[in-house]
Amino acid sequence: MPLTLQRPDLLLSSHYIDGHWCEAVGGSRYDIEDPAREQAFASVPDADARDAQAAVDAAHAALPAWRALPARDRSRILARWNTLLLEHRQDLGRLISREQGKPLAEAVGEVLYAASYVEWFAAEAVRAYGEVIPAPVDGRRMTAVREPVGVVAAITPWNFPAAMIARKIAPALAAGCTLVAKPAEDTPLTALALVALAEEAGVPAGVLNLVTASRANAAAVVDVWLRDMRVRKLTFTGSTPVGQHLARESATTLKKLSLELGGNAPFLVFEDADLDAAADGLMAAKFRNAGQTCVCPNRILVHEAVHDAFVERLVARVSALRVGPASDPQAQLGPLINRRAVEKVERHVRDAVAKGARIMAGGSPLPALGANFFQPTVLVDVDGRMELSCEETFGPVAAVSRFADEAQAVAEANATPYGLAAYFYTRDVRRIARLSAALEAGMIGINEGAISSEAAPFGGIKASGYGREGSRHGLDEYMHSKYLCQGELGPGQD
Ligand code: ADP
Helix, strand or coil: CCCCCHHHHHHHCEEEEEEECCCCCCCCEEEEECCCCEEEEEEEECCCHHHHHHHHHHHHHHHHHHHHHHHHHHHHHHHHHHHHHCCCCHHHHHHHHHHHCCCHHHHHHHHHHHHHHHHHHHHHHHHHCCCECCCCCCEEEEEEEEEEEEEEEEECCCCCCCHHHHHHHHHHHHCCEEEEECCCCHHHHHHHHHHHHHHCCCCCCEEECCCCCCCCHHHHHHHHHHCCCCCCEEEEEECCCHHHHHHHHCCCCCCEEEEECCCCCEECCCCCCCCCCCCHHHHHHHHHHHCCCCEEEEEEEEECCCCHHHHHHHHHHHCCEEEECCCCCCCCCCCCHHHHHHHHHHHHHHHHCCCCEEECCCEEEEECCCCCCCCCCCCCCCCCCCCHHHCCCCCCCEEEEECCCCCHHHHHHHCHHHHHCCEEEEECHHHHHHHHHHHCCCEEEEECCCCCCCCCCCCCECCCCEEEECCCCCCHEEEEEEEEEEECCCCCCC
């Protein structure tokens, strides 16, 4: 099926270095597949170390002028970029749906979410205040100013092809940094379109460089940036093993790091919860993007007194979900990203059933729709020995277990190396206070399943990484503080 865009020029086939749309130096290309049909529908350059080097040279050369630009001017460019993203939301949504698989309405929703970060950081750009410090001794003036860290390397995953990269580019540009970026190999087309609109908005040549590479070449590209002392910041969203590798390898050049890594979110339903609200919240949190989000509940813990009533509500909702390709306007759930993802979901379900879990809904692939489709699934009698309790399933499987009391629920919720998101439903205000303190996660949904917002600090603790995206803290990740101590001012001066 052809990809029809109102702006056909937003389907790009070259990558972007130093203001030029160009091929990889080595001339290689690789194909981009539609996960619904497993058919190649586009191709992009397959970069290697030489392209990565050219990108970082360009970003370094562009840095002095960009950081010297008044913050108000950088803010205006970001505001224009936001306007263009909103104006072209349908085209960008079509690109996301085609390369990533999510239904069009959800994809357009992602564009709005991506744009919200650009709007937010357009406003934050002009608020990078420093401080005046009361001097402890006479005759000195002590101040601290905030400066852009320098060249930023951004590496992003495929599950949100627009939002993950927008929320790195926007604060970096707002802070006065320049960037080299590599989108996930599965979903570079949305990122390229975003960059084309950034260029249209007035981002100067060299300030934002996007290099596309296949999985085989990803490490070769990123290694160049890891080794380069001029790259002062690495911002990454992806798996914990790759995040750990990047942290290790960036140690020699001591880069500032933001790592948004895997999760294993618990979702707790207490005996006093509004069960319909909890089931609705779980549907929103679990099945968005077919369960392929790092904040999606991976372990659903339900008090034994309400377990059956909750599962009944959940099964009714899950069974009503319509699965299909993004070309089906009624579809609520698309395919998984690739066969590897389907195999992992199948393995998790098989392992859970072998260890005693029961399937209450779904449980199988949907080959009639395509090799990457999997039924939305509910499992009960899940326990901590099963693979899906220990590892992120990253698919449409709601794994439910029972608990007897709050202490057990909290202990099980925290029994994971990860700490990205957690959710709980209860109407007891004291319990809300206790759990807000006890749960080990960077973000907590309290009677709420949809927690993401550009206005809030997004990020994790423990093996889910560090650094925060969005909110008033988001800009700090791309800035450092410089302390200025002026002496010889004479008595009475501070
Ligand atoms: P996923 O399993 O969801 O694909 P990954 O962490 O493997 O998550 O990938 C996230 C991003 O990290 C992608 O852009 C991918 O190309 C990149 N990546 C994967 N392996 C490496 C590596 N060894 N070095 C640098 N980047 C990598």
